[in-house]
Amino acid sequence: MSAPLQFTYxxxxxxxxxxxxxxxxxxxxxxxxxxxGSVDVNSIEADYILITHGHGDHLADAVAIATRTGAKVISNxxxxxxxxxxxxxxxxxxxxxxxYALPFGRAKYVVAVHSSTLPDGSPGGNPGGFVVTNGTRTFxxxxxxxxxxxxxxxxxxxxxxxAVLPIGDTFTMGPEDAARAASxxxxxxxxxxxxxxxxxxxxxxxxxxxxxxxxxIGLVLPVIxxxxxx
Numbered sequence: 033m034s035a036p037l038q039f040t041y042x043x044x045x046x047x048x049x050x051x052x053x054x055x056x057x058x059x060x061x062x063x064x065x066x067x068x069g070s071v072d073v074n075s076i077e078a079d080y081i082l083i084t085h086g087h088g089d090h091l092a093d094a095v096a097i098a099t100r101t102g103a104k105v106i107s108n109x110x111x112x113x114x115x116x117x118x119x120x121x122x123x124x125x126x127x128x129x130x131x132y133a134l135p136f137g138r139a140k141y142v143v144a145v146h147s148s149t150l151p152d153g154s155p156g157g158n159p160g161g162f163v164v165t166n167g168t169r170t171f172x173x174x175x176x177x178x179x180x181x182x183x184x185x186x187x188x189x190x191x192x193x194x195a196v197l198p199i200g201d202t203f204t205m206g207p208e209d210a211a212r213a214a215s216x217x218x219x220x221x222x223x224x225x226x227x228x229x230x231x232x233x234x235x236x237x238x239x240x241x242x243x244x245x246x247x248x249i250g251l252v253l254p255v256i257x258x259x260x261x262x
Contacts (some may be wrong), residue, residue: 034168036261041254042076043068044089045225046200051166052136055079058162058173058196059090060097067229071096077202082139083107085148085157085173086114089229095120103251106132106139110157114149114150128160137166142186144177146204169193172262176226179209179216180197187218194218194262198226199240199251200233207240214249221262223252 039048057078104122112125131140148156161175173196198204244251
């Protein structure tokens with residue numbers, strides 16, 4: 033059996049996954065998150081930072097963490113170019129369907145249905161998600177998205193061990209649509225993100241779990257600061 037991946041939650045849609053010793057940080061938003069006061073942003077380490085889209089609640093700390101750690105930032109072309117102008121020295125821009133080779137495998141940039149504007153009003157390109165695999169373990173992070181039938185293409189190409197899905201409703205999928213998304217990508221385990229940070233995305237946890245249970249899918253609602261072996 034392959035070694036578990038280590039998932040650490042930093043609140044909202046920010047989390048880290050350690051794969052074969054390589055530290056991946058996703059959508060860094062700690063500064064400004066009213067729920068993440070217990071997180072020391074200066075203690076977060078990363079080898080790569082992956083950003084799904086340009087909204088401030090997904091990249092607020094990207095420049096600071098990339099500068100301090102020397103991490104390479106992977107995102108769409110527009111965001112990578114914008115971050116380079118902010119002083120980030122190592123970036124890689126991509127677009128839908130493209131993959132980036134990581135030391136252990138690859139990350140593929142896939143479709144999300146959302147919007148994407150950078151904090152200064154610049155266009156943020158197309159919002160997306162990532163499928164990350166090391167050949168034996170694979171996970172899908174949807175980023176901010178609506179439910180879309182394109183998710184079935186992920187199941188056709190990959191065997192997804194777990195998915196990280198937004199469940200807060202209002203700006204993304206709610207729990208019911210997220211449960212259907214998990215079914216579309218063919219996984220039985222979901223980590224919910226993008227919930228409870230602000231009043232518009234507060235959810236009823238029991239109701240959310242029931243939507244997933246009805247489809248035979250397990251939902252984990254992580255606690256900020258928690259590390260989970262997956």
